[in-house]
Amino acid sequence: MTELLASPPDVDTGQEIGRARRRKEDAKLVNGQTLWTDSINLPGMAHFALLRSPMAHARITSVDVSAARALPGVIAAFSGADLADQLGSLPTAWPVTPEMVSPPHPPLAVDEVRYAGDAVAVVVARDRYTAADALEAISVDYDPLPAVVDLEAALAEGSPLVHADAGTNRCYVWPFAGGDYAAAKAAADVVVRRRFVQQRLLPTAMEPRAVVVDPVAASGEITVYSATQIPHVLRLMLALTIGIPEQKIRVIAPDVGGGFGSKLDVYAEEVIGVVLAQKLGRPVKWTESRSEGYQATIHGRGQIQDIEIAARRDGTILGMSVDLLADMGAYLQLVTAGVPLLGAFMYPAIYKMDAYSFTCTGVFTTKTPTDAYRGAGRPEATYAVERIIDELAHELGRDPVDLRRQNWIRHEEFPYTTIAGLTYDSGNYEAATAKALALFDYDGLRAEQAARRDRNDPVQLGIGVSTFTEMCGLAPSRVLGSLSYGAGGWEAAGIRMLPTGKVEVVTGASAHGQGHETAWSQIAADLLGVPFEDVEVIHGDTQSSPKGMDTYGSRSLVVGGVALHLAAGKVVDKARRIAAHLLEASEDDVQFDKGVFSVKGSPEAKLTIQEVALATFAAHNLPDGMEPSLDSDAVYDPENFSYPHGTHLCAVEVDTETGRSTIRSYVCVDDVGSVINPLIVEGQVHGGLAQGIAQALYEEAAYDADGNLLTGTMADYLLPSAADLPAFVTDRTETPATSNPLGVKGVGEAGTIASTPAVINAIVDALRPFGVNDLAMPATPERVWRALHGGADGGGAR
Amino acid sequence: MIPARVEYVAPHSVTEAVGALVEAGEDAKVLAGGQSLLPVLRLRMAYPSVLVDLGRIDGMRGVREEGSSVVVGAMTRHSDVIDDPLVRRYAALLASATATVADPQVRHRGTFGGALAHADPAGDLPAVAVALDAEMVAEGPGGRRTIPASEFFVDYLQTALEPGEILCEVRIPKLDGEWSAHYEKFNRTAQAWAIVGVAAAVRRSNGTIVEARVGLTNMSSTPVRARGVEAALAGASADAATVADAATRAVEGTNPPSDLSGQADYRSHLATVLTRRAVSRAAHIG
Incomplete structure (x- = not known):
C-alpha cells in the first residue's frame, strides 16, 4: 500500500515562485463543479454514435442504414459513402520524409476497414440510448481480408497490404547518423546487441474523449467543444480539413480530465461532429465509452x-x-x-x-x-x-x-x-x-x-x-521545420491589467490537469508584484485565448511560462513609463520592486502597479501619444x-x-x-x-x-x-x-x-x-x- | 457502454420475485448487487427482457445463527459479510476470501448470493462455499429446496438453479474451536480477478492437522474441492515438508483454463505453491 507521505510544505517566503501552493483548480475538481464536454447539454442537441468494424481488415461490400433510420427517435443515419465528400481525410501534420506513404484516412471507412474499431457508419438520435439501439439495426457486409499484425511479417515479401494502393506496408525509412559507427564497432572490444519490444499501451485518461458541436446556420459560425489537449491546433486543422473559414470556428476545451497525448490529435469524431451539426443544423454530441476508446483512441x-x-x-x-x-x-x-x-x-x-x-x-x-x-x-x-x-x-x-x-x-x-x-x-x-x-x-x-x-x-x-x-x-520552430513537422513550437501569453488592479493572464497552453492556473498565477504574481489571488488564468478557448500551440511534450512552462515572463516584462516596462510620468520623474530613476514603482532617492514618491493600472484606465494623464492600456502579448519561440x-x-x-x-x-x-x-x-x-x-x-x-x-x-x-x-x-x-x-x-x-x-x-x-x-x-x-x-x-x- | 432497453421490477418479497421471474420467462435476469450483471448489460453481451431486483427484499439480507450453521442471506453485501461477528467466528475462511474481492466500492455493492449465483470460476467465493460444504437454499415456483455446494456449480457461469428459482440464503456449517483459515489469492493488481486462489481451513491439534478443507478458484470451469490434498493432510504432522508434499496433489482433478491472465501449466504450478502457502498460513506453519 502506498503510504500517505507529507507533501512539500507551503512556506510563505515573500516570493510566489517556489511556493508549494495548493492548486487553484482542485477545489472545483473535488467539488464536482467542473464543466466536462460530456456535461454540456444544448437546446435541441442530438447524440451521435458510431458503428465500428468488428474485424481488423475487410472490404465493405454493403452498408444498409435504412432500418436504423426508420427507428423512432433516430434523426439520421449515414454510411461512410454517404458522407465521404464532406468528411474528406483526417490530417497528419508530420510527413517525416518526402517519400513517406501517407494514405487517405476517411473518418468513416468507405470501401475498406483497416482496424477493429474503424468506424463504418453513424447514427444521430434524440438520445444516447436510441443511438446505441440504432447501431444494432445497421447491417454491414464485410469481405474479410488478411490481418497485418506483426511488424516484421508486414515488411516481408508477399505480406498482405494494409493499404493496397500504396503497394507496401513500409510507411517511411528515416535514417540519421553522427560519426562513423562501423569504425567504432571495429575498434571495440565488446559489442552487446539486444532486441527490446515496446509493447503497445492504451492511454487511459480519467475523462474519456467527447465532442459537442454547436452550429449557427445563419452566420456559418461553429463552436466545437472537445475534450482535447489542442484547441488551437484543432481549429486550424478543422479549417484546413473541412474547409470552414478559420475565423468562423471557435474551439473550446472545457475542463479536460487528462490526455497523456491521447487528446493531442484531430479525431474522426470531431470532424464527423462538425459535418453532422452543419448538415442537420442542430447541436450534436458524442462521448466515447471506455471500451470504445480502447479501440478508437490512439495507442x-x-x-x-x-x-x-x-x-x-x-x-x-x-x-x-x-x-x-x-x-x-x-x-x-x-x-x-x-x-x-x-x-x-x-x-x-x-x-x-x-x-x-x-x-x-x-x-x-x-x-x-x-x-x-x-x-x-x-x-x-x-x-x-x-x-x-x-x-x-x-x-x-x-x-x-x-x-x-x-x-x-x-x-x-x-x-x-x-x-x-x-x-x-x-x-x-x-x-x-x-x-x-x-x-x-x-x-x-x-x-x-x-x-x-x-x-x-x-x-x-x-x-x-x-x-x-x-x-x-x-520545441524550437526551426528544428521542427528541419524535421518536416507542419507547424512551429512557439507559445503565446497575454496579460491584461484590469482597472481594479486585478490581472488576467491568457495562455495558449491548454491545461488538462497540469495545474497551469496555479503555476501561471505564481509567475505573474511575482513578476507583476500582485497577490497570487488577484490573478486569473484564461486558457482553452480559441476566442479568449486566440493564439497558442497547446499542451504536450512538457512544453507548457518551458515555452508558455517563458512567454508569460516576456509579457510581464512588457507590462512592467509600460507601467514604469506611466509611473514616471505621474511621479514627474525620469524613467531611468523609477525602480520597480514587489509591485511598487518608486523614485530613486525619493522613497515617498511611489505608486503601486494597481494605481498605475487605474490611472491607465482613466487615461486622464498619460504621456503624450501613449495608448491607454496596460496589456501585453508575447510569443516565445525557444532556441x-x-x-x-x-x-x-x-x-x-x-x-x-x-x-x-x-x-x-x-x-x-x-x-x-x-x-x-x-x-x-x-x-x-x-x-x-x-x-x-x-x-x-x-x-x-x-x-x-x-x-x-x-x-x-x-x-x-x-x-x-x-x-x-x-x-x-x-x-x-x-x-x-x-x-x-x-x-x-x-x-x-x-x-x-x-x-x-x-x-x-x-x-x-x-x-x-x-x-x-x-x-x-x-x-x-x-x-x-x-x-x-x-x-x-x-x-x-x- | 449503453445497455439495451430492459424492463425493471423491484419486488418486496421472495414470493413476488419468483412470480415476476416466472411471468417474464427465460429472458428474465435476477439483479442482486449488479457488479457482474451491469457490465454485461452495458457491453450488450446480454439482452434480458426484465430485471428482477432483489434489493428491496429485507428478509434476504443479514447473517444469523441456526443450530450448527451460520446462515448468510443471499443479498448480504460483501462488506457486511467481512465484518459480521458470526462469520468471523464460525466461517473465518469466508471473511478472509471476501476481503479480497475486487475493491471497496464493489464490496459495498456486490452480494454474497450474487457472486455465488453468477458462478464465475474466477470468483473467490464459490471455492469457499465448496470448501465449507455450504448448502444453497433456493426458492422457486415449486417451493424451497436445498442444494449442496458440491452440486450447485454445474459449469462455467452455470448453476443448478432452475428457471424461476432464486438463491435466498446460504447455510454454512460452523467450524468452531481449533479451526483456522486463510484464502490465498494470486492476481496481478489488487482489483483483478484471481489467476488462481486457494481457500484453506485447517483444524490443528497440537502438532497434527486433524482435518483440512481446501477449495480452488479458477482451476476448472467450476470451483474445485482439493480432496487429494485434504486426504493427504488428514491426521498428518503439521510441518512444512508434509504440507508441501500434500500440496502437490492440488492439481488432481483440475482442468485449468488457458487465457490472457495465465496458461494452464502456470496455473497448475501456482495451485501447488498457493495451496502450500494457504494451508501453512491457516495451520500457522512457518
Whole structure:
C-alpha cells in the first residue's frame, strides 16, 4: 500500500515562485463543479454514435442504414459513402520524409476497414440510448481480408497490404547518423546487441474523449467543444480539413480530465461532429465509452528496437546503433510518424560517444493508429539505452552505476553537444546520482542481494538504475521545420491589467490537469508584484485565448511560462513609463520592486502597479501619444530544447516460486531545473512513475493473430492503482536551465520516461544468477516464472 | 457502454420475485448487487427482457445463527459479510476470501448470493462455499429446496438453479474451536480477478492437522474441492515438508483454463505453491 507521505510544505517566503501552493483548480475538481464536454447539454442537441468494424481488415461490400433510420427517435443515419465528400481525410501534420506513404484516412471507412474499431457508419438520435439501439439495426457486409499484425511479417515479401494502393506496408525509412559507427564497432572490444519490444499501451485518461458541436446556420459560425489537449491546433486543422473559414470556428476545451497525448490529435469524431451539426443544423454530441476508446483512441509505444552498443574493455563507450521498427497502426494520425523521431536524438542519452547510427522504419498494420503517449519516443529510447547499459555492465563485470559514471557528461562539460547533435545546456548527473544513492542505501541493498543469493532465498532481490535525460520543452520552430513537422513550437501569453488592479493572464497552453492556473498565477504574481489571488488564468478557448500551440511534450512552462515572463516584462516596462510620468520623474530613476514603482532617492514618491493600472484606465494623464492600456502579448519561440534529467533507483523482490515482482523501494532524484511549484512537480513525478511502472509490470494492448484487441476492457487491460504501487521517495536537485530566463526544464514526462527501465533492470538484476538476461514487458509473474524455468526472456509466455 | 432497453421490477418479497421471474420467462435476469450483471448489460453481451431486483427484499439480507450453521442471506453485501461477528467466528475462511474481492466500492455493492449465483470460476467465493460444504437454499415456483455446494456449480457461469428459482440464503456449517483459515489469492493488481486462489481451513491439534478443507478458484470451469490434498493432510504432522508434499496433489482433478491472465501449466504450478502457502498460513506453519 502506498503510504500517505507529507507533501512539500507551503512556506510563505515573500516570493510566489517556489511556493508549494495548493492548486487553484482542485477545489472545483473535488467539488464536482467542473464543466466536462460530456456535461454540456444544448437546446435541441442530438447524440451521435458510431458503428465500428468488428474485424481488423475487410472490404465493405454493403452498408444498409435504412432500418436504423426508420427507428423512432433516430434523426439520421449515414454510411461512410454517404458522407465521404464532406468528411474528406483526417490530417497528419508530420510527413517525416518526402517519400513517406501517407494514405487517405476517411473518418468513416468507405470501401475498406483497416482496424477493429474503424468506424463504418453513424447514427444521430434524440438520445444516447436510441443511438446505441440504432447501431444494432445497421447491417454491414464485410469481405474479410488478411490481418497485418506483426511488424516484421508486414515488411516481408508477399505480406498482405494494409493499404493496397500504396503497394507496401513500409510507411517511411528515416535514417540519421553522427560519426562513423562501423569504425567504432571495429575498434571495440565488446559489442552487446539486444532486441527490446515496446509493447503497445492504451492511454487511459480519467475523462474519456467527447465532442459537442454547436452550429449557427445563419452566420456559418461553429463552436466545437472537445475534450482535447489542442484547441488551437484543432481549429486550424478543422479549417484546413473541412474547409470552414478559420475565423468562423471557435474551439473550446472545457475542463479536460487528462490526455497523456491521447487528446493531442484531430479525431474522426470531431470532424464527423462538425459535418453532422452543419448538415442537420442542430447541436450534436458524442462521448466515447471506455471500451470504445480502447479501440478508437490512439495507442502508445509499439516498437521493436534492435540496439547495439560498442565499447572498450575498460568500459569506454565508443558508439551505438539503433534500428527501429515503429508500428504506425492502420493510419497516420496527427503526429504518428514523428513520434519515433522524438526518440531518435535521445539514444545517446547522457553518455559520451563518438558514433551513433539510427534508422527508423515506420510500418502499417491493421491495428488502431499509434501516436504520442506520455514521453512520445523518449521513453522508448530511454528504455533501450538504459537497458543495454546494464547489459554492457554485466558483460564487462562492472557495477551499472559505475559504468554510467565513467561515460556520462561531467557537470563541468556543459554546455555539451552530443553525437546526436543536441546541445545540452546544463545538468549535473553526479549530484543527482549521489543524492539518489544515499537515499536508496545502495550499498546496503547490494549486501542484502548477495546474502539472498548465497542462501538461495526463494525471494531474490534486484536493483535497477536509470540515469535518464530527455529533450522537452517542444520545441524550437526551426528544428521542427528541419524535421518536416507542419507547424512551429512557439507559445503565446497575454496579460491584461484590469482597472481594479486585478490581472488576467491568457495562455495558449491548454491545461488538462497540469495545474497551469496555479503555476501561471505564481509567475505573474511575482513578476507583476500582485497577490497570487488577484490573478486569473484564461486558457482553452480559441476566442479568449486566440493564439497558442497547446499542451504536450512538457512544453507548457518551458515555452508558455517563458512567454508569460516576456509579457510581464512588457507590462512592467509600460507601467514604469506611466509611473514616471505621474511621479514627474525620469524613467531611468523609477525602480520597480514587489509591485511598487518608486523614485530613486525619493522613497515617498511611489505608486503601486494597481494605481498605475487605474490611472491607465482613466487615461486622464498619460504621456503624450501613449495608448491607454496596460496589456501585453508575447510569443516565445525557444532556441533550444530543455533537458531535465535524474537518477531513479528501484529495488524489486522477485518471488521465484510464483514469478511475482514486488517493488520494495523506489527512489528518484529529478533535476527539472528551477521549480515554480514543488507540489505540482511532486504530483507530476508520482503520476509519471505510476505510468512508467505500469508499462514495466502491468499494461499491454494485446492483439491476436486476427488483429482483435484482446485487452478491450479494464477487466483485461490492467491499470495499477495506488494499492499496487510502492511509496515513492522523491527528491530533487536544481540545476537551472540556462536556455530560458525562468531556468525551468519541464516535468510532465520525466517520471514515465525514467521509471520503466529502472524496474526491468531491477528484475533482470534479481534473475541474473538464473541465466536470465532480459524480460519482455510487461514482466508478468508468468513471464518471469517461464524465464526462470526456461532461461529465456519469457517473451512467448502470453 | 449503453445497455439495451430492459424492463425493471423491484419486488418486496421472495414470493413476488419468483412470480415476476416466472411471468417474464427465460429472458428474465435476477439483479442482486449488479457488479457482474451491469457490465454485461452495458457491453450488450446480454439482452434480458426484465430485471428482477432483489434489493428491496429485507428478509434476504443479514447473517444469523441456526443450530450448527451460520446462515448468510443471499443479498448480504460483501462488506457486511467481512465484518459480521458470526462469520468471523464460525466461517473465518469466508471473511478472509471476501476481503479480497475486487475493491471497496464493489464490496459495498456486490452480494454474497450474487457472486455465488453468477458462478464465475474466477470468483473467490464459490471455492469457499465448496470448501465449507455450504448448502444453497433456493426458492422457486415449486417451493424451497436445498442444494449442496458440491452440486450447485454445474459449469462455467452455470448453476443448478432452475428457471424461476432464486438463491435466498446460504447455510454454512460452523467450524468452531481449533479451526483456522486463510484464502490465498494470486492476481496481478489488487482489483483483478484471481489467476488462481486457494481457500484453506485447517483444524490443528497440537502438532497434527486433524482435518483440512481446501477449495480452488479458477482451476476448472467450476470451483474445485482439493480432496487429494485434504486426504493427504488428514491426521498428518503439521510441518512444512508434509504440507508441501500434500500440496502437490492440488492439481488432481483440475482442468485449468488457458487465457490472457495465465496458461494452464502456470496455473497448475501456482495451485501447488498457493495451496502450500494457504494451508501453512491457516495451520500457522512457518
